[in-house]
Amino acid sequence: MDTSKLSAALAPYQLRSCLISSEARLVFEHYRETGTAGELAKINSCTKSILSALVCIAMQKGLLPQPETLLAEFYPRLRQDRDPRKAAITLEHLLTMSAGFNWTEFGGRNSFPRMTRSENWIDFVLEQPLSHNPGEHMEYNSGVSQLLAALLAEGTGLPVARFAESELFGPLGFEQYEWEQDPQGIHTGGFGLRLRPVHLLRFGQLYLQRGQWESRQLIAPELVDRSTQTAILAEAPRRGGYAWHWWTDSYTHSGDAAAKTELQYYYARGYGGQFIYVLPKQETVVVLTQDHRGKQKRAADVFRESVLPILTAT
Secondary structure, three states: OOHHHHHHHHHHHOOOEEEEEEOOEEEEEEEOOOOHHHOOEEOHHHHHHHHHHHHHHHHHOOOOOOOOOEHHHOOHHHHHOOOHHHHHOEHHHHHOOOOOEOOOOOOOOOOHHHHHOOOOHHHHHHOOOEOOOOOOOOOOOHHHHHHHHHHHHHHHOOOHHHHHHHHHHHHHOOOOOEEOEOOOOOEOOOOOEEEOHHHHHHHHHHHHOOOEEOOEEOOOHHHHHHHOOOOEEOOOOOOOEEOOOOEEEEEEEEOOOOOEEEEEEEEEEEOOOEEEEEEOOOOEEEEEEOOOOOOOOOHHHHHHHHHHHHHOOO
């Protein structure tokens, strides 16, 4: 990889940070300001992928049931709901954002902002009407992430952050973090976590290594694989697919003999330009963070427009 060419390509974006590891070795590290490396910053919806990891760990430990389990096992009220389809929602439907709730994430009556202004976020989500049958359509929904966080706390008997410290943050060496909570004290499942850029890189590396960190298998390889495979196509205008709180996509580029090669990858995505990209075949992890400074408004395209062409150059 031509690092000088990459630095030049990234310069117009005014990124807060960009870290790239290849074959478990840090090969590129950029911070806009010298203090950024040690600062905690919001990762927004990248929190969802951290939550996915914690759910996988809880499942493998038998603290949460299998993904096919009905949500009504935890919330029996769903069996008495006016809409009988709610009784068919499973944990996997929550993980793939396909529970069917009529939800407009950033506006309207059924939305993330209205949830955060309610007295009980879990009740707010469960009371929302369905617009689709469970499993047939993806609708981005931080409310279902909060349901998963609540189930995780109930299943483990620990606050979500405490479980994370024991099973994920501690082993990965996350010395500091901050995590918001809802009015009932449940840590936010869809946002609200603050980490350092290097923490995001380690988390991505854990997934690249199929759940193994140093001598410990933190997440079972089969759960890493299942949780990062496309389960449902993303809703427009987003591209690619969705897995268990991970996005999936592909990139076509020319090989050595001008043959087209499709590169598969998956990634965590947070509002405002926070990303963790995992490229298994390339043994590469890319972290991008941004904070709205400058006039660059196309953070979601930085990876495909400026990073991937250089990573795949021959």
